[in-house]
Amino acid sequence: MRPPSLLCLLVPLLLLALGLSLGWALGDGLKGYSGERLAEVALELVPESGATHPVTSVLLNFRGYDTLLELAVLLTALLGIWSLGPAAPPYPPPGLVLASLVGWVVPLLIITGGYLLWVGAYAPGGAFQAGAMLGAAGVTLTLAGHPTGGLPAEPWQRLLAALGTLVFLLMGLGLMALGSGFLIYPKGIAKWLILIIEATATLSIGVTLIAAFLGGRPMSLRNRSR
Amino acid sequence: MNPEILITQMLYGCIGLALFLLGIGSFILHEGLWRRLIALNVVGSGVFHVLVAVAYRGLEQTPDPIPHALVLTGIVVAVSATALALAFGRHLEDQNDHA
């Protein structure tokens, strides 16, 4: 059904007006503000955060709570997808060329992921980028006909998908129980804590992306053999 | 304030706003699920664009890390929502096929 033509005319006009006023608002905001926003504060405190790259410091330490909830969002999406039903049937097995290519590409993607994770401490990179690489590896495998994109059985998938959030949360609660406060990392070990969180988050993100791509609940082994 | 920075921020910010509005317009005017989903992702990119533009502080300065982090978080959230919506849509299409 096509929307009525009046709407087609009206909406662009309205959007144009909205755009002009938003542009004006943006310009006004940019011009009107002379301070450094949060940049200076953040950059100053990066050395204390346990990571040397500012974005990582923000994501995992200054605004770690956002990241925790964001991992929960990712998990929600996966659980929602699982609730809809079983995964789609696997892609047909690949030809020889594709199979060998996949054999090359997948390890490469995983290694790249590991590198991005490691480099995130001091340069652009980190858990999300690395997780995306892992996800890409799984997607490649799936496209090449692997029924689960390289993922293990359902209980393990559940563990891996929840691991990032769980470790992050337990660390926060543990620190609180030890008297430090929710998500307050002690200075000396902050670096290692962040690394642990990032590593588990990478795994979870990667696994979640692959599982989401599969598009449904993992089939039990019995079902798969049928 | 340095006019070069301001102009750069404004330029990229306005592109972001334009993306946002294009996406919203497309979202309102078009019916199909996939189109709307893509439109929403365009909307998202527009918003992220504005945030990235704000982070720019001149070539010799480290950009403001806060908006960058916000964008990263936002992208993951948007990806999650898109994934869920795609799964919903696929499920609906499957049901259509069976019906």
Next chain:
Amino acid sequence: MADPYLPLAIVLSSALPGALIFFLDEEFHRLRTALNLFGAIFKLILVGWMIWGVFHGHVYLSHLELLPGLELILSADALSVLFVTLSTVLWLVTTIYAIGYLEHSPNRSRFFGFFSLCVSATVGIALSGNLLTFIVFYEILTLATYPLVAHRGTPEADRGARIYLAYTMTGGVVLLTGAVWLQTLIGPLNFTQGGLLSTAPESLHPQFIWIFFLLLAGLGVKAALVPLHGWLPQAMVAPAPVSALLHAVAVVKAGAFGIVRLVYDLYGVEFAYGLGLLDVLGAFAAATILYGSLKALSQDSLKKRLAYSTVSQVSYIALGASILGPIATIGGLVHLVHQGLMKITLFFCAGNYAETLGIHQVSEMNGVGRRLPWTTLALTVGALGMIGVPPVAGFVTKWYLGLGAADAGAYWAILLLIASSLLNAAYFLPILYRAWFRPPPPSWPEEHRFPTRLETDPALLWPPLITAVLSLGAGLFAAAPFSPLEWVRLIAAREYGP
């Protein structure tokens, strides 16, 4: 020092048993009866305590401040004690009657649960110390009586209940609006002897007139003032104890009581007179009295005839309030009690005819006096009282109303009283004639024999006899201390001051 617990305890003494009764399984017959009677008797004891206390000048005040300006107040003044006593005594009697009436009928837990809530609400209305509290209980009363009217689940019951609800709830919303408007103008609306408004600035008077009509419309629905009475004949589909309660104690009375509060304790009778509002109220009351009686004449259904009689009789209370002067006030207020006693007797009797003999129409009542002599005797006392034959209580009412009207120079009211009494006689006397002097038919429409030597089930027989004796007593011993009349004199003396 005010006692903060007694008024609340009186409300809860029926509300809590009621809430418990809902949870009882249907077959827990004895437990339910025990809870009912316990609540009724316990409440009676508490009320007795309160009468004693109020007489000795004790102050009873339960209150809960919700927000500044929004306060729930339960307190006892002489007027509330009058109404509380009436509802508590009649509740006990009606409970006994209802237990007998509804034996073996379905959904009794639901019935008695709402029955108790209904009385709690009525008592709450009586004890309300301000308009907010009054409205709270007024609406709870509507909510609690709806299931009683709809109880039988027949299409007619459904229809009657819907009409009842539509009328009363619309009235409730109008009442709420008027109340809030008034409170916006002059602050919290605590019921005060002599009224609240006489000190308000004159510029507000036009608004006061509008508000009076809103409040009167809201209260007039329950009090069945013409043209807002349409629900009352429809609600007759309810079981007899419910009709008895609706007409004599709870709903109609709540409306009339509200009008009394409105005139005496919010506006102040002299202030209302000054604004010309009493004339309007009097006109409505007069119209209602005549209309109800005329309609009653043409009803063959006994309960409908009684219903229209209620429409007419309850307006005596409003009539008393609309005539300036202590004597008319006494006549109106005492009718609150008298009408309750007499009308509940009549409804109990109507229920007995229906339950025992299957008689619903006046035309079927030939010779019932021989089959049910005691019931018919009670009916006779009630009917004569309604007409105003001494020494039954109704006479006292009419006497004082007439005296008051003469005192205030409202001679139209005397004519009205005469006309109405003639009409009352015209629709009640034929019933009595049929019952006593016509020969009985060879068989009754649907006779039901109870395993007893009495003419009908004792739980059905005693209540009308008790209330008939009370109506007689209220008339005969009107001058005795603690009689309704003496108590009402006390109220009137306080309202008009030294």
Next chain:
Amino acid sequence: MLDPLALAVAWPLLGALSITLLPRWAAHLGILAAVGATLSALGVAFAVMDSGSLTSELGGWKIPLGIGLRADGLAAAFLAMVNLVALGVSIHASVYFADSKARHHFWPLWFLLWTALNALWLARDLFNLYVTLELMGLSAAALGALSGTRESISANLRYLLLGLAGSMTYLLGVALLYVAYGSLDLVQVARSLAPGPSSAAACALMIGGLSLKAALFPLHFWLPPAHASAPAPVSAALSALVVKAAIYLVLRLWLDLFAGIANASAAMLLGLLGGSAVLWGSWQALRAERLKLLAAYSTVAQIGYLAMFLPLIAAAADERGRASLLVAWVLLALTHGLAKASFFLATGLVQKTTGHDRIAELGGAAQSLPAATFALGLAGAALIGLPPSGTFFAKWILIQAAIASGQWWWVPVIMLGTLLALGYVFRLLARAFTREPTPPHFVTSARAELSALLLAVLAMLGVGLAARPIANLLGV
């Protein structure tokens, strides 16, 4: 150092994660986590009542660099209500989903939604609010689709997409605020906010985006199909809590963040939308043929009342008038939360017994489930605004404010809305009185029926009569 605010978010999240790992024990872990979350939230509420607002700076970083959590009276009141309702829904769900395939999926998603709700009420960081909104939107849509029917999936897909559009719009507003004021903290931005194009645009974007999520007329169209097609416990949570969260944020931003620039005509616009919602929603509820659709449209109307407060708050003559309107707002919202949850839970029981929820054919079902019918009645009465529910006192104050400020046109809207509500509730309750045989017991399934009944009793008797403590909690 124990942080009660973080704990209130952490409990349900921990519940979600543990159930994800151990789906076999979902119901047991679920009840455990529900009780824990409720206790922690009530703990926050009592702490606030005791000692005023609580703030915590997560990660130990000073606001605005770190993210702040804040529980003031308003947040604490809602936190307490939300967790009580959520506990009731959980208990109900433990029976509702007992033999359903959906139970493995319900529990973890439900606790993720619960996490989002608690986090949302405690948030004071504008971007963090965006994340919690998304967490809420995603989990709510996933839960709503659990009934697996075609209509539920397509309705919730629409809900998901619109929600996404709404939160993206909101996020653009946040970005504009960060551009102009250099902070994401609600309190800090509010302190430096000045009238001007950027703050006005941010206000329009954020309030607009949230209105979409709150289903404020005319942006309500997605709500009835989504809420009516979800499983009953989910509908209860969606209608009672999720929508409430969005309208709460509208009020919060309006009063706290944009107080300096939110002018009377903008408030009047929202109020008019609210008034239209009251009439339109109530009318549609009256015409609805299905019970759950009726309940969903009733939510549209109730949101309307909440929006109607804004012009009156703007026009309030003094601080006292504002304060009492705020209390009334909270009373209305809390009562609606409890009552609507109970209403949907009871509806679910009726639906399970009859196999459908067509109002015209309900007949004996209501009669055979006295406790559920009773819950429907009480909750319905609270929705209408019969005393002594909180809605009644809220409407009293609302009418009073309307008359006092000369905006008398709200009075007929409220009266009409109340009468329409009366119509739709009693159209339903009239079905309970039939000539079917008497049910032998009042309660047949204790957990399922009593959870609904208790919520209804709280709505009818709890909130209104507890107005004083609630006002104290709000610091009024």
